[in-house]
Structure formats: structure tokens, C-alpha cells
Amino acid sequence: MNTEILAALTVFVLAILCGFAVISKVPATLHTPLMSGANSIHGIVLVGSMLIAATATDVLSQVLSLVAVAFATMNVVGGYVVTDRMLQMFRKKPTSPKPAEKGEA
């Protein structure tokens, strides 16, 4: 085991704990948008797909990375747009918003 993999493991474990911590008591209303939002975040796999596409030399590798880039971009773009569409429904109306809710987030 070298330092690089140890550093990566450290980051991994801390990020997991972070993931556990960021989800608190979510109202059921937000379960679907939250899932969709988290779904868009793993679209970060696009960064990895771009990196392998950049250095793809043989045909098989090029095909695989093309599919990977297309899949990942679909995940990112579609994910954020659809989440935003869902959340647009909660946009402020003259009657509703309670600024008090901010405190506990």
C-alpha cells in the first residue's frame, strides 16, 4: 500500500461520513427531488469518462469511452434539468414561504 491509495481511502471514508451527515430529517415531499438531485451528482463520472476518452487508442477503447461519455452526459444534463423541473413546483408563491425553515438546514 502506497501513500496515494491511503490518501484516496481517507477521502473515501470521510466522504461517506459526509454523505450520512448531509441527509437529516427530510420532509417526504422532498424525497423524490433529493433522490433525483443525488442522482445527478454521480454524473461526475463524466470527468472520468472524458479522461479515458482522451487517451483511447484502439477502436474498442474508443467505442467504450464514447458510450461512457454519452451515458455520463445524459446522467448529468438530464438529472439536473429534471430535478430543477421538480423543484420549480415549489417556487415561492405569494402565500407560502416561511424563512424560519432556513435555520435548521
Add this chain to the structure above:
Amino acid sequence: MDAIEVLVRIAWLIGAASFVLGLMRMNSPATARNGNLLSAGGMAIAIGGTAVLLAVNGSASATGWIIIVVGIAIGGGAGLYTARTVKMTAMPQLVSLFNAVGGGAAALIAIDDYLRLASEGASIALQISIPTVLDILIGSITFTGSLIASGKLMGVISGKPIVLPGGRLITLAIVLVAAAGSIYLWTGAVSVPVMFLILAAALVFGVTMVLPIGGADMPVVISLLNSFTGTAVAMAGFVIGNDVLIIAGALVGASGAILTKLMADAMNRSVLSIMLGGFGGGEGTVGATTATGGSVRELGLDDAAIQLAYASSVIIVPGYGLAVAQAQHACRELGELLESRGVDVKYAIHPVAGRMPGHMNVLLAEANVPYPQLKEMEEINPEFDRADVALVVGANDVTNPAARKPGSPVSGMPILDVDHAKAIIVIKRSMGRGYAGIDNELYGNPKTGMLFADAKAGLADLVNAVKAL
């Protein structure tokens, strides 16, 4: 490390930080949209940074650039088009589809990396082979699993639990093959056929895992698969040595797991029983349905209109039928009409009404139903005792009193106490069953009147009938 690489790494860090902050802000309705935009901004910075890195250090070949540009154009176009044109009712299956392609991309990274290392002929260190194999396994399972889940929600595949003959044996065989293959590769052996064998086993496993699970449990399954994809992406990060993939993947893996538990709790199910139920462990209860008992009373349109118009308080209970019929605007119209006649109108939102938690809120908010009128289950349940009329629009299982007694598939699921209202009007197309596949005792209740109609047409007719009074 040259200056540009430092800058790109900082861009990735900014991306990772905005994902965390964005998710935090999505916990509350007031800040949720803002949180999603923050997360999207971080994503744009991280991806833009990657493009700059490839451009400046010249590591990308011309073909590489073509692949990236074409891939982004295809994927971005498909994603944007489907996300913008999808109907509100079809959003859950679209999320599942996006999840599938994300998992697929993560698996492809590991497959590609493995093929390259294998072609170099050197042995592959354990610190690479472990995440590579895990990435292929988890990524492929989420790919096919999410596609099946999406297909079930779309109705392309039956929403009923599909139990293959000898399904459990097949599953067991697949698991053994995948496990043996994984261990073989972890011993340091380099074998492309074995890698493809693991891939095939995982792809089949994704199908056999989700097929036997009933459609009603799909939201929890999708959330679980979403968490899986996160983990697969983190593994891809280990494979290619990229921190931002590890952070974002682990973040989604962990937060998705918590969210899955929250969703399962809202349905009073355990994640384990849902997954095992799929493997045939929990089918004993299905079929032990209670007869509706008593005859069903059909209600005329005018009778229903009179009941509603002269009530002092009405609670509307929307369900999937409302979503399917796109009846949210008609529903709001009826609500406003009744309010103008001095009726107190509220909406009872069951946490899992529709196909996804929050589905009803989204639809009614789209139709401009005032947010304060939407009441969550705990808040509204005591009020049914005082309500003159409960108007059930396309909701079924979430109102079934059978849930209070043991021995039914919905037993223990929290329900809306619709039967406590003085009168109940159910708008429904037919006596068909809900997702749980059982009869609803509510319909046999002497207080219940059935108005057989499509939700949208039925509500529109009610509006006209009330106006005519």
C-alpha cells in the same frame, strides 16, 4: 504538478464542495432549488476544468476530442430532450433511466481500464483489481436493474412481481460465478474472459434482482440503485485515481443509503424485506386478500355534487389515478369552486401517494394549489373525524383500512384515515386493484359512494354539476 493541474484540481475540489453544500440545501423546501443549482454549478466547473486540463496539457488525441465532443452532444441532447419533455407523471422512470446510464458509464470506465492494463501484459495490483471488479459488478447491476425498474414504472414490463421458475437457483448460480471470478482476479491473475464473465453475471443479476419486486416498491429500489451507482462511481475514482469521483460517488452512495431508509420507513417497510421479498422470501402474504364484503354503492354525479357543495369541510385525497389522468388542474378548479362556496378544502397527502414520495405535492403545486392547503398524513389524519366528505381521487392502497389489520400485503403501512369521514366519495375508473394487488375494504363501506369515471373527466363533471346547483 504544473500550475494548470493545480488549478484543475482546485476546480474539482470546488465541484466536490458544492455537491455537499447543494445536497444539504436540498433538505428543506425553501432552499432546495437553490441547492440543486449550486450542485449543477459545481458540476459545470468540474467538467469545464477537466476540458481545460485536457486542452492545455495536450494529453487528448484528436480522436479523443472527437469522442468527447460527439459523446457530450449525443448524451446532452438526449438528456436535455427527455428531461424537458417528460410528463410529470413519468419523472420517476426517467430518474431511473438516468441512474442506469450513470451506472453504465462507471462500469465502462473499469472495463476500459482493465482491457488496457491487460493488453500491457503486466500483473495488476490488488489496489486496482479490487475497485475494478467492484465497479464492474455494482455498475452493471445498477445498469440493468435500473432499466428494469424504469420499464416496470413505464408499464413496458409488468409491475407485478415476476418470479422466474427456479429464479432463486439462477440467482445463486450467478452469485457463485461472479464471486469465483472476482476472487480469481484478486489473486493476481489477469484474464479478460473472466472479466467479461463477471460483467455478464452482474448484468443478469441486475435483472433477476429487480424483476421479482412489485411495482409498489420501485421508489425504494430506485433509491437503492441510485446509492449503488454512487458507490460504483467512487470505485471508478479508485480505478483511475481521481479524487472528485471518489468524493462525489461516496457522497451519493452514503446519502442515497440514508434516503432509501427514509423512503422505506415512510412505507413502513424494511429495505431488506423489499429486496428479499423480491427473491421469493416474502410472497406468503400475497394472495391472502380480504374480501371486499358488502356491496359497493354507486353514486350519481348530482348526488356527489350536492354532498360536496353543502359540506362544511372536504378533504381531497389525491393518488396515482390523478397523476395518470393529469387531473391536477381539474382538481384545483373543484377545490377553488368549493372554497368560493365557503367549504373548507384541504388536501391529504400520503407520503407514498402516486409512484414516488412527494409526487402529489409536485403535481398539485404545478396546478397552483396553495401550499398551505396540502397536509401531510400525520397532520390531516385527526381531521378526518370532523370532515363531512373525503373525496378520494385515484388513490387506493393508501386508503385501505385493511392495513390496520395483520395478514394483508399492506398490513402495517400507515394509511390515511379516510373511513373516519362522515361520507366518502371515491372517483375511480373501475373496481380495479391498486399496486398492492388487493381489494380495498373502503369501497364496501356503507358510507362510501363510488363515482366511476376517469379522474379528469369525473372532476370536470363534478365542477359543472356543482356550478349548476
